[in-house]
Amino acid sequence: MPWIQVKIDIHPAQIDSIEELLLTSGACAVTMEDGKDQPIYEPERGTTPLWKHTQLTGLFDAAADMQSIIPKIEARYQALSGSPLPAHRVEILEDKDWERAWMDNFHPMQFGTRLWICPSWREPEDPNGINLMLDPGLAFGTGTHPTTALCLAWLDAQDLKDKVVVDYGCGSGILGIAALLLGAKRVIGVDNDPQALEASRENTRRNNIEEDRFEIYLPGEAPDIEADVMIANILAQPLISLSPTLANMTKKDGLLVLSGILEQQASDVSECYSEWFEMNPPEQKEEWIRLSGSKR
Known part of the structure; x- marks a missing residue:
């Protein structure tokens, strides 16, 4: 459950x-x-x-x-x-949320065809893959939860070369860092939890990414921007209330990815965003839904 x-x-x-x-x-x-x-x-x-x-x-x-x-x-x-x-x-709540207890069971995981999420304390299984070295600390986002996995698989399938990406609710930074490793030029991460911002900064350093490529802000402090790709893996009700904000931060023809949505909540969220975006059919993993679309 x-x-x-x-x-x-x-x-x-x-x-x-x-x-x-x-x-x-x-x-x-x-x-x-x-x-x-x-x-x-x-x-x-x-x-x-x-x-x-x-x-x-x-x-x-x-x-x-x-x-x-x-x-x-x-x-x-x-x-x-x-x-x-x-x-x-x-x-x-992630699948394994006991503090640090999952470390022994957190193995490298593949998402799509190129991307691997690797615990920072283990060697990558595919040295030639795109390996994101991760220590989430106390912030949400290891890839074990279906909502994060759905977003990672979507990112792996995109051509992100030179794109500007917003990761709204960045948590551990896993989605923003994945976007950078997959070719994005710049990521703006937003989260209201200072522990998440610190985890995102530390994981950016761990992956040898220049810090100015992953800008991290509290809500309300993010710069005015029109992103090529908007990712928000949070919860259904915040997604609905944030819809005008996320729409305004996405450029015309920009791509939208939303997760953290239960199956029974998907139609309400999709209907809300359809005011600005052409929405695609939902994708599901266990009880969780990923929505995507492009801005008109």
């Missing part, structure tokens, strides 16, 4: 109130983990000490409308505490 997770960076004193808000807002489960690598040694009997910097994760069904749920959580927390909800982010 596909899932969405909400990650919130909190102080231990905030746990009870935020955990309750997540559960009453539809979270199926809430977990806590160390946010800053702080060891806890031999706690006193009967106590449950928590880390000074704790990351609280709420797990939601992937069909949940997070664009309406998150503002309600923010408003209720503001009313209860008198302060804003701490820093948080919403992302698709």
